[in-house]
Amino acid sequence: RLTSVRLIARKVGASMKTARAILVVGVLLFVAADLIASGPVGIYAIIEKVIFEPSEQAPERIQIWGAFAVVDGGLTQPGATSKPLRGYLYFKLPDGSAQAAAKTEWTDLKTVAGTGQAIGFGNWGYVGRVQDFGSRPNSSSGIPYFLELYPGGGRQTDVRVRRDYDASASPAVYSTNAGIVKLADQGSHAEIVKQLREALKAR
Known part of the structure; x- marks a missing residue:
């Protein structure tokens, strides 16, 4: 026993x-x-101005100036957001048939620029925590980073908010999702809209 x-x-x-x-x-x-989370993300923004390169009539690249935050889950299933940063995003057109939709969105971005309207746009893959957006040094190749979803199919692309104009900057590939989505300053988006407005005041 x-x-x-x-x-x-x-x-x-x-x-x-x-x-x-x-x-x-x-x-x-x-x-x-x-x-080391990963998944789709979009961008929340209040845009001050846009600059087309080489021209508005035949745009190939775009500078989008304002305040920006990354939203986990993208525009269709929004979750946590990063701390807003002020500066500019720099994009180039995607390849192939996606160019037409991107150009249409660029025109829409110009329309809302300077109005104070908060919006959501874009669709990228993201590896890392959204709270760490903007924390990676320019010279670093570590986490967090963005990925092209279409048509790039997982290639890394350099989406970052640059504080000041950088003539040597390489544009990231612009990626569309659900078009331009307007964010109300009340309800579920109230806090991020407030934070974006506060970021615009930072110098």
């Missing part, structure tokens, strides 16, 4: 060790997922 009791105790002890090991692995996986 004593031997049987000891065997049972050993089995119980082993089971508890296994359970603890599984728990530890689960926690580590959860933490890792939080630290």
Whole structure:
């Protein structure tokens, strides 16, 4: 009987060790997922001005100046947002058939520029925490980073808010989603709209 009791105790002890090991692995996986999350993101913005390059009549690139935040889940399933940053985003047209939709959105961005209207636009893949948007140095190739979703199919692209004009900057590939979405300053978007307006006041 004593031997049987000891065997049972050993089995119980082993089971508890296994359970603890599984728990530890689960926690580590959860933490890792939080630290290196990935998924679609869009951009919330209040735009001050846009500059077309080489010209508005035949645009190939665009500077979008204002205050910007990244929204996890994109425009259709919005989640957490990053802290808004003031400066400019620099984009170029995508390849192929996606150019027409991008040009249409660029025209819409110019229409809302300077009005104070908060909007959402764009669609990219994102690896990292949205809260870390803007934290990566220009010279770094680490997390976080953006990915082209279409037509690039997962290629990395350099979406970043530049504080001041940088003549050496390389434009990221512009990616469309649900068009330009206007954000109300009340309801679920009230806080991010407030933060975007506050970011515009920063010099």
